[in-house]
Amino acid sequence: MKRWAFLKIVLIFSSVFMFIQLLIWTKFSSKEIGEPNHSRVKDVIKALVNVWDHNNAKLFLMDPDILMEYMEDKADGHTCGSFCQSQKKLVTFGVKGNVKRSLRPVFHRLRSYNFAVVDSIDEFPDKVDDASFHVTSHVFLQDMTHPEPTIHILVLYERAAGFLWHSKIQVASSDLAFGYDAGSYKNFDLEPAVIDGISLYIPKPVDKFLNSVPQSKYIECDQVRADNFHKSYPPDVSTKAQHFQRKARQLIAQGKEVFDKLGIRFWISSGTLLGWYRQCDIITHPRYVDFGVWIKDYNPQLIPEMEKAGLPLKHLFGRVNDTFELSFQAGDIKLDLFFFYEESDHMWNGGTDVKNGAKLKYVFPKFRLCWTTLLNLHVRVPCPTLPYIEANYGKGWATPVKEWSWKDSPTNVKQNGFWPKDQWDDVIQIYE
Structure with a gap:
């Protein structure tokens, strides 16, 4: 009888504890998931654009999902959508790299503004002035005040044949829009755009760029x-x-x-x-x-x-x-x-x-x-x-x-x- 009473008390306390945990989880998860992600995506991108050193390399948005939404929002006259409504955990930007110029000063600046930076290095396929170069190919950023989204920066380099090229990433993720394969694009210009109140650059013309993405896989001759x-x-x-x-x-x-x-x-x-x-x-x-x-x-x-x-x-x-x-x-x-x-x-x-x-x-x-x-x-x-x-x-x-x-x-x-x-x-x- 005493044993049953003891188990009964344990069950009651366990139920109360689980109920309290559920209340806490509901409260915080609604704060983290409900309001959230929308404003977090915009906040992280705004912080990135504000601290990026555009004199070293112009940063531009190349995420296909967000660019598509931007075009639809622009056509519909929406004032808050592409970033405000985004649920993405990873957003892709691009820069046009220079094999002779390091991006290290840019990374140092980002770290001083509370960004975690992880980059990967690849050998550039062409020789430049008869010299070989190793270049930064993919960069991942995370604002330490916001765990999501992660920013993927794809570094594109101009090849000797006149096209833009990026390498294949070594460890692919299902969230990646670019990097499962090496890619190439005809060179494109950049134009300023304002998305959800954030001034940044996008490929010009954006619709032509988006059409080229599914056909961009590049393979080197063996x-x-x-x-x-x-x-x-x-x-x-x-x-x-x-x-x-x-x-x-x-x-x-x-x-x-x-x-x-x-x-x-x-x-x-x-x-x-x-x-x-x-x-x-x-x-x-x-x-x-x-x-x-x-x-x-x-x-x-x-x-x-x-x-x-x-x-x-x-x-x-x-x-x-x-x-x-x-x-x-x-x-x-x-x-x-x-x-x-x-x-x-x-x-x-x-x-x-x-x-x-x-x-x-x-x-x-x-x-x-x-x-x-x-x-x-x-x-x-x-x-x-x-x-x-x-x-x-x-x-x-x-x-x-x-x-x-x-x-x-x-x-x-x-x-x-x-x-x-x-x-x-x-x-x-x-x-x-």
Whole structure:
């Protein structure tokens, strides 16, 4: 009986203690979670912007979620939204870094204003004035008076090919908007903006920047693989090979300028892609350069714009809705342009045999596009790249083949019917 009475008293006291704890937790959690996060995000960002040394590097907002909200709030005329209503635990800003200028003075200033600073260091991929540099790549800040949000500062550097680049972060978090992969962007300007009463900078134009974020993944050419390849197959340094390399680079640059002007996404394909993947260079024995383009991106202004750029049409095969292919002449070499069609489980581009009107179909696994550098030019490649290469060249892609038949050699080629003879004048056009 006494034992039961004792347990009863313990249970009563335990219940009262738990009730008091619940009241305390409810009171403080409502203060921490209810009012809170909204004003904390704004307060932390305001403190950061106020103490940042913009003379060293301009800080700009690049968080996609908040920039999207800012654009919506601006359109709706809201005066408090993007920061005031934000529940984010991590907000991303950016700076354009300089490999020769340290950000340490900025960090020292932040620490003196009660910010905790953690940064990561990476090797910059390009040499500058024949010297290698290690650079600050990612910075994480926390206002010691407010545990949330954390500020992620992404440091972007201009590469030799003229684009902005950031490294992949070593330890990724699900909250990160940037850093799961290395990224690259066409250089952009900054413009002042006022968001929830805070004056700061944002990319200009912001909508173009936001559209580029999902397509920003950057992959370096594998120099180790290229070096191993060249141990077995030394590069051709003949005058003829060097001439082709210069002409090929010029042609890619010309084509890129026209395609970029028209807003047409293109990627290096076929033998041009194989050269990049295998040897970080261009294969010098062909007399052509290969581009791939989604057929949905085709613009009828492409042919006149290419001809205006001094690249006349060499041939036109097929129709836009079937096996379309273009080729443009550039002196003694040409640019072959293959259009890709998307099916439910694969991609394909077509080819036409001018001798008999046969249609060919080259089948590829699904892929997306990533950025890279070839001949110091900023270009896209299919990624993942290896399945694309193996579809075209099989498992033996690492061994050079000088005798290549476009209609027999590829491992992914299939017969796809014939063009009727009465249509040949339309679907097989060759210009001298």
